[in-house]
Amino acid sequence: MPEFGPTGRRIIYKDGKPCRSCNTLLDFQMAMPGKAARPAVIAADLTAPVTVVEDKQCPPDVELLGRSSWTLLHSIAASYPANPSPIQQEDIKTFVSIFSRIYPCWFCADDFQAYIKKNEVQVKSQEAFGKWMCEAHNEVNRKLGKKEFDCNLWQQRWKDGWKGDN
Numbered sequence: 001m002p003e004f005g006p007t008g009r010r011i012i013y014k015d016g017k018p019c020r021s022c023n024t025l026l027d028f029q030m031a032m033p034g035k036a037a038r039p040a041v042i043a044a045d046l047t048a049p050v051t052v053v054e055d056k057q058c059p060p061d062v063e064l065l066g067r068s069s070w071t072l073l074h075s076i077a078a079s080y081p082a083n084p085s086p087i088q089q090e091d092i093k094t095f096v097s098i099f100s101r102i103y104p105c106w107f108c109a110d111d112f113q114a115y116i117k118k119n120e121v122q123v124k125s126q127e128a129f130g131k132w133m134c135e136a137h138n139e140v141n142r143k144l145g146k147k148e149f150d151c152n153l154w155q156q157r158w159k160d161g162w163k164g165d166n
């Protein structure tokens, strides 16, 4: 079982198997026993009858899962009411709590839960929740050595669209 993948990242295993939603596709493929990374395009037999092949997309790796999940999370923040009712505030707290427990990348989920414990979810307004989500995302950005996002701009990125000079 290799410890590191071709991307240089440590390979994450669960129950002795590489975890698809915790690794990049490249690392996952290399770590799968007997399934070394295959070329994306296999040479075509130009003499074979033409058949329409479905676009067979693979299950998501840690990056696609993350990108899609942040899109959902920030979009939920963008549609959260400016002045939420007590029930709406409870709902969003419950959602974030359940999300943090069922997120498919288990080690991402563990860290997200720890973050929530230290930094209580802010649900009093859209602005508060959107900023909280942005800070939570920045915590992961820092962990991965990525650039931090300016949280004053979260609404332009996820709700209103960019103003002319950004």
Ligand SMILES: Cc1cc2nc3c(=O)[nH]c(=O)nc-3n(C[C@H](O)[C@H](O)[C@H](O)COP(=O)(O)OP(=O)(O)OC[C@H]3O[C@@H](n4cnc5c(N)ncnc54)[C@H](O)[C@@H]3O)c2cc1C
Binding pocket: 062, 063, 064, 065, 066, 067, 068, 069, 070, 074, 103, 107, 108, 109, 111, 112, 133, 134, 135, 136, 137, 138, 140, 141, 143, 144, 148, 149, 154, 157
């Ligand atoms: C809860 C959670 C925990 C995660 N934990 C890990 C982990 O431990 N290890 C790991 O490898 N991956 C983790 N991921 C995935 C990781 O955060 C990225 O989604 C993934 O690496 C793909 O990154 P990306 O460069 O495409 O941009 P992403 O980080 O997915 O961001 C998508 C877009 O959001 C915008 N954006 C960036 N930062 C912010 C911000 N702070 N606020 C608002 N908008 C922003 C940018 O426009 C960016 O293009 C986690 C994902 C989630 C949802």
